[in-house]
Amino acid sequence: MKSGFVNIFGKPNAGKSTLLNGLLGEKLAIVSSKVQTTRHRIKGFLTKPDEYQIIFSDTPGIIEPKYKLHQKMMGAVKSALEDADVGILLVDVKDNLEECNELFTSLRLKVPCIVLLNKIDLAEKEQVDNAKAFFDAQPYCKTTLGVSALNQKIFSTLLKAIVDLLPEGLPFYSEEELTDLPVKFFMGELIREKIYQLFGDEIPYHSAVLVNAFKEKNTLVKIQADIIVQRETQKVILIGEGGKMIKKIGTLARQDMEKFLEQKVFLELFVKVRAKWRDNDAQLKEYGYN
Numbered sequence: 001m002k003s004g005f006v007n008i009f010g011k012p013n014a015g016k017s018t019l020l021n022g023l024l025g026e027k028l029a030i031v032s033s034k035v036q037t038t039r040h041r042i043k044g045f046l047t048k049p050d051e052y053q054i055i056f057s058d059t060p061g062i063i064e065p066k067y068k069l070h071q072k073m074m075g076a077v078k079s080a081l082e083d084a085d086v087g088i089l090l091v092d093v094k095d096n097l098e099e100c101n102e103l104f105t106s107l108r109l110k111v112p113c114i115v116l117l118n119k120i121d122l123a124e125k126e127q128v129d130n131a132k133a134f135f136d137a138q139p140y141c142k143t144t145l146g147v148s149a150l151n152q153k154i155f156s157t158l159l160k161a162i163v164d165l166l167p168e169g170l171p172f173y174s175e176e177e178l179t180d181l182p183v184k185f186f187m188g189e190l191i192r193e194k195i196y197q198l199f200g201d202e203i204p205y206h207s208a209v210l211v212n213a214f215k216e217k218n219t220l221v222k223i224q225a226d227i228i229v230q231r232e233t234q235k236v237i238l239i240g241e242g243g244k245m246i247k248k249i250g251t252l253a254r255q256d257m258e259k260f261l262e263q264k265v266f267l268e269l270f271v272k273v274r275a276k277w278r279d280n281d282a283q284l285k286e287y288g289y290n
């Protein structure tokens, strides 16, 4: 039996969330085409009885700490590095390889790493081969694989490569558990995902979601959440004309919640203004960015 911790690193938008969702077969990490969607470490477990247990985490995209929020994200990247048995360095195969290499080198990786070249469905074979040769020559790289996170066919090869690098050991969690994060957290992420999908650049980056109540009743789950924004003008946009937008967020989020929980959901959403929440430690903590 093998077991251990695997952390997925990569620049924003490399496809970390897509990969994790594909591997785990559940919509755990939220996926969007905008960068920096993932703010938390999200762990999911993949267990094959008597063979392996892999504990995955999806770290935030590696970025410059411009705001306090970003510093917290870098902290998450570092702490993920410290407790990993295997690192997966995810690279968009069309990205600047030298730049990715600099980034990985600067993390001073001590764990064995698999370089995963993602989005090969969009690249020429020659480009993939060149990238493979480039990373195979780097000291932190144990092996390089080409994948498309959208295509689950290659996952068995990836899983084999991961398991080969894992230490022998007993499972950390029981087979039934999929993640140790509270369901409440995922409900908040589903709301945040809708904000990313429905609004332009500014709004998503200035919003946080706080799930205040999660109550399981006999026939349904009651969820109450606040969407926190920085300015009154953002609140007006989020609510929309006659409440049109907030209704839309609510409906889409509720549908996904119902799929996830396999239960009817009653969702109540409020929009609240908290000036400068992104630079306020206490508020960052309240919204879950520890």
Ligand SMILES: Nc1nc2c(ncn2[C@@H]2O[C@H](COP(=O)(O)OP(=O)(O)OP(=O)(O)O)[C@@H](O)[C@H]2O)c(=O)[nH]1
Residues within 6 Å of the ligand: 010, 011, 012, 013, 014, 015, 016, 017, 018, 019, 030, 031, 032, 033, 034, 035, 036, 037, 038, 060, 061, 118, 119, 120, 121, 122, 147, 148, 149, 150, 151
């Ligand atoms: N064509 C193609 N698109 C992909 C592939 N993997 C991911 N994508 C797309 O790339 C975009 C970014 O994917 P995410 O999984 O959200 O990326 P991420 O690395 O988690 O991004 P952050 O949360 O910003 O750090 C999404 O639009 C995905 O659908 C792939 O293999 N092929």
